[in-house]
Amino acid sequence: MMIKRITIAIMFAVAASVPDPAAADRPPLEDTPIVWFEDDRNSIEQPSVSEPDLTLEYFESSWGRPRERLTDPVRIIRRIGGIFGNDHVPPADNINTLDEVPNSTWFTNRIGLFPMTPEQAASGPGSGETPDTGDTWVVVSAKTEGVTPGFNIRDAKGNVYLLKFDPPGCLCQTSGACVISSRIFHAAGYNVPYDAVVTFEREDIIVGDDVMFDGSDGERPMTEADIDTILSRVDKLPTGEWRALSSKYLDGIPIGPSRWTGRRKDDPNDRIKHENRRELRGLYVLSAWLNHFDVKRHNTLDMFVTEGDRTFVRHHLIDFASTIGAGAKGPNPRYGYEYTFDPKAMIRRTATLGLVEDRWRKRTRDHGFAEVGYWDSDYFKANEFRPTLPNDLFANTTDRDGYWGAKIVGAFSDTHLKAIVEEAQYREPGAAEYVVGILTQNRDIVVRYFFDRVAPLDFFSIVGGEIHFQDLGDRYGVYPGTQPRYRVRCAAVDKNRSADKQSKTQWVELAKTALTLDSGPAAEALAASDASRHPFLSMEFQVNRGEGWSSSVKTYLARDSRRIIAVDR
Amino acid sequence: MKPFAIWFIGRRVGVREPACALALVLTVIFNVAAVTPAWPMAPPALTPAPPDSSGLVSGTGSSYWGMIPAPMDSSTAVFDNRGRKAWEWPLAVPYSAINLVLRGIRVGTAVGVLWVKDWGVWRYVSILPIPQGFTPGVDYSALEGFGLTVSYQNRLGSPNNPFRLRGYYSMEGWQKYTLGFMFNQNGKTNLQVGFGYRLRPKLSFCGIGPNSRGDHESFYEDERAWGGANLRYWIAENTFISFLGAFSSIAARDPDTSADTTTIADIPGGTPPGFEERSDGVMLRFASVYNTAKNLGNPDRGTILGGTIGGFVSTNSADAEFLAYRLEFQKFFPLWHHRRVLAVRAYMNWIDELGDTTVPFQRMFINEMPDQFRGFDESRWRDLGITGITLEYRFPLMAIKPNSGFGIDTIFLADIGQVFDDLDQIKRDNLTQSYGFGFRTYITPNFLGTMEFVWSDEGFQFRLSTRQLFQFSKDVLYQGREETIIH
Known part of the structure; x- marks a missing residue:
């Protein structure tokens, strides 16, 4: 009897969690302008500075929150519902009706929605703002602990930069990775600091006044000898110079890292739980592509900024040293492939008695470039990227979120990537080309993975009397050797997406990526229905690349205004 | 549908x-209800946001969706969280209540850690006069209970002359204190000098020989002290010979425990030779060892081959005289994948009594480190000889630093062996078998931790240890490992 009751309860919950195609989790259709801006820049008081403890974050990320996710009955039911096509979490909360992310203090649409030149992508968030070399750089503080030492310096213009060095024996690895990844994240739409490679000689740096130094003998005034000591731990270029990464201080007042779950409660503009923000869930795709395995909350920074008469919080991603196969403690084949504490991998190894080798163990650096870490595509799988710590955002990434990220990743052309990688100033002949090569290969793997799950038919627009759309799979060239076919069926629908049965048409194949409104299925559906009761036209598109028809992408047209008002995937 | x-x-x-x-x-x-709940967009704000000023592309302009105009009321909105669906509440509320407790524990732990940090407790701990070279260790076995080892390593002048002081005390009163010095000369010769004291208040005795019975278990107190020197000379890159001279004294007596403890006098067969006596004597020993297993504690390849011959002369009233032999072979086979290792160890120790003398039972071989049958209590088996094969299949469980091997390995283990007083006694029917699994973590060459779960036909054994059977016999006087020098 008890088993029956439990069965009923599970059946009921699973059934209720499965979205009906026409309804669940979608807003009612409205013939209103598309929302492209999130109103999160209203003036606020400065929030308090948060300094979360890294040790606790390790514990919470590795044990606490994964345990909660694992035992949450709602997630369990949703996962079971996945058999019927449900997502394991509700959709992102900050998307517009076109399934896009509006601009906000977190994200600004760039290469995903706008044409961007390679030069724009390579310029990053600044305008070439490296430390001014007209005068000596004054050290205002020093970082002595950790594997890689560094300085904070002020240049002649008064700008403050963090100078960071590559780990010993890894010259160019982390500095190159920072430059490349910061530009890619910026071009994608995220807020990042301006990172660039600089070189300098010993006489270019002096100690500032009243700078304190926390050495092994306790805190004391810093001396020139301390600079010598720090630089002695850093590899030199053959020219005798030092190579460093300069990271320009962000504008505003730092108020600590962003939360990965929940929201900053003392910021009234921060209303959506972060794990439910599309651009943060979609960060998985870029992180996987770039092997950004250290994508923890401590590598984000909220800045309290002033723009005109407004004061608000802007959210940044920082520190990309652990990307492109590099690592702040040197390259490691496990990074990006397994959590530091990874119960699933441990169970797998135990269950297979060690007979099955870990994929990442096979990784080598046989590319031969000392300036490049473990950077390859042979063992890369888009859905098996694992940062060092389990990430709360990525635990919520759905296929739709992944598709959104993949759309952005695919927008980086080979030319974009070549221009960006040039900024890393690799010295070994062929190293830059190798990095670009793997970037393009892994880009295609990532994009293909998500495009296989969500049909990449996008950017619907009305041109004359036709609905035009782009097949991003075709445009990005991730399905080489295939000849795509498209089909559509139409129906007149009400605001709740319920179709007028009379207006439903059969599937019709399209000769091109366009649908005529004045004839064919669209015209039939419109003619067969009452515009006052069914004021919207639903057009359901699918693509076939030789392996059957894809999932559907539904586009909605307002009959009155003849505008595209929504897209469902 | x-x-x-x-x-x-x-x-x-x-x-x-x-x-x-x-x-x-x-x-x-509920599915109809899902259509209508709060859609995240609230009415547009009155004050539109300005375009982003940091980038060259500011999120406005001619996009693939058409023109995205500068922000205006109609294209700007406040987004908010989507509420739970109706069906989620009956599940979420009870779960939240249960989870509240677990979360409370987490938060409490977090607050505690932060408090400790804020008060600078770590800093105070770090400035305590704990000398460098201090290493703690925890061991557990059924007889000993939990025990704490504290060792301190430093040097006498030159870094080539280390010394090691070690103390161990367990909940059942087992104690061991050792001091070892090593003097290296030119890297080719070294001299080890070591002293030690060990008290085992409740050591197991089930009789002598491979046919002794486990249900005849009794207990006695074993107290021993030793001191000696060992000169080692490397005759090749991987081979050394050594000469050892050591004095040892071992007493065996009734345990100082409660009346219900079974003592040796209580079991059939009478008291063994040497009981309630002290055996003092000098051992002179020659050994030769070939060793290509480079990583102490965690080798993944290499061979150790060793042979020892020693002579013991009693120096007190017990006139025992004997020759002792030891052969040992260890090999680490790298298997199919990275750090999959089959570690094999085979050994045989035996004593030849000289003349009419009798070897006191406390100098016989027992199943103890490193010749352990892990499915049995330590000292369950005892005789003039012991032989066995130990197998460990090791593979990584958790790879923290895959290149250095630092991490946690899983092991599957088997110990097969027996005691004997004559070579004819070595036969299949007398062999004991132990099987089990465990985990071993390798942090530094001086700190290796193992946790083992082992079964035999006499029951189950759980062990925690910071020592290992393999590579045990290295630097015995320096490390204070008297088990291999008293016979």
């Missing part, structure tokens, strides 16, 4: 029609 599926599945699993109907109706209700 879904309501039909619910009805069909429900009926198939034997749910009655009214229940299926209820589930069906509720499903329809």
